[in-house]
Amino acid sequence: MFTIITGAQFGDEGKGKIVDLLAKDYDVVARFQGGNNAGHTVRVGDEIYKLHLIPSGILLDARVLIGPGVVLNPEVLAEEIEMFEKHGINVNSEKLGVDAKTSIIMPYHIELDGLREAARETKIGTTKRGIGYAYIDKVARDEIRMAELVDKERFLKRLEELAPQKEKEIEAMGGNPKIVRDTVLIKRYLELGEQFAGYVTDVSREINQALDEGKNVMAEAAQGTHLDVIHGTQKFVTSSSTIAGSACANLGVGPTRVDNVIAIVKAYITRVGEGPLPTELTGELGERIQKAGGEFGTTTGRGRRCGWFDLPLLKKAISLNGYTEISLTKLDVLTGLDTLRICVGYKYKGENLDYPPELTEDLQECSPVYEDLPGWKDDLTEVKAYNELPENARNYVERLEELMKVPVNYISVGPGRAQTFKKGE
Secondary structure, three states, rough: OOOEEEEEOOOOOOOOHHHHHHHHHOOOEEEOOOOOOEEEEEEEEEEEEEOOOHHHHOOOOOOOEEEEOOOOOOHHHHHHHHHHHOOOOOOOOOOEEEOOOOOOOOHHHHHHHHHHHHHOOOOOOOOOOOOOHHHHHOOOOOOOOOHHHOOOOHHHHHHHHHHHHHHHHHHHHOOOHHHOOOOOHHHHHHHHHHHHHHHOOOOHHHHHHHHHOOHHHHHHHHEEEHHHOOOOOOOOOOOOOOHHHHHHHOOOOHHHHHHHHEEEEEEOOEEEEOOOOOOOOOOHHEEEEEEEEEEEOOOOEOOOOEEEEEHHHHHHHHHHHOOEEEEEEEEHOOOOEEEEEEEEEEEEEEEOOOOOOOOOHHHHHOOEEEEEOOOOOOOOOOOOHHHHHOOHHHHHOOOOOOHHOOOOOEOOOOOOOOOOEEEEO
């Protein structure tokens, strides 16, 4: 069985928690795009693990893979492995594999990213971790790959080829070009190459072989649907394709092998950084939801903007991903609100829309049309089954399910592994 899991909103929907929950039923979990600009938080008992590169299935028995569609900062990977080892979890080459063609984020990518964002008249909210520039080099065929990082001779030769071009770019943008051939940084990357030499693999071959053997494989996305570089709210998007089809392309698995596509959907909506958010709550209510939901970025620590559930954006996510089921997260955060609002459409230049306009600048001018439902006062964090939810909470879930026309299979009422249950049980 091949399952793809993606975020259906702007990221931060709780993918790490759901992947961790489901991973016990999977033999392989693979990350297929993004870099360490994304973060997944997994809570097991009193322990909290913040992941940026390693797939969330690492805490269970699955083999975890980083695919060639990812851009990888080897220093961050080393830090994550060290974090797990401090908790007694051995992340060796039997547990983790990294594709030979995975592009490496170099120090000059990070420098260029920061310089470019500083020069923008309209900020896009980049995390300044070099992600975009690493993807630029991948498309331009100017990247350094994992296979080169772990081979000293190839690495130094490739860096020497690219260095003059990168130095000119940095100097032209007002930065320090010496970072490109900094001997301390080069030495560190060579050390990291030695550390990861045994981790190199062919992810496409591994996954296809696993499927041929009847094993279960899960593909894990970073970010969310509306941050997709093609179909998202450009230019306020990430640098990779975040939708389900990207899993097939980036992991090298044919689309006919896909069995399930799971949406992770927050019971409201959030967004980090700039860009349109039609249902945004900017006052006291928005702050209340932000605080109750712990809406601060795993990677950046930035506060997430919060808003009411946006159905038009969800409809587009369903179209883009072809979801077969939905996992609804953070329902508990809405406890205590007298009225809950669902955006069921937009007003745009006198017209009624039930689907987002294609262009970001048009979406920014849309006003939400709401449907109101009564809230509930009961604390949900100890709820263990769907029928234990208060009636108004069940009504809210069922109304969302009716509007989305995709079944809700899992519901989360807290950050812990045990605080998620199946709707039908």
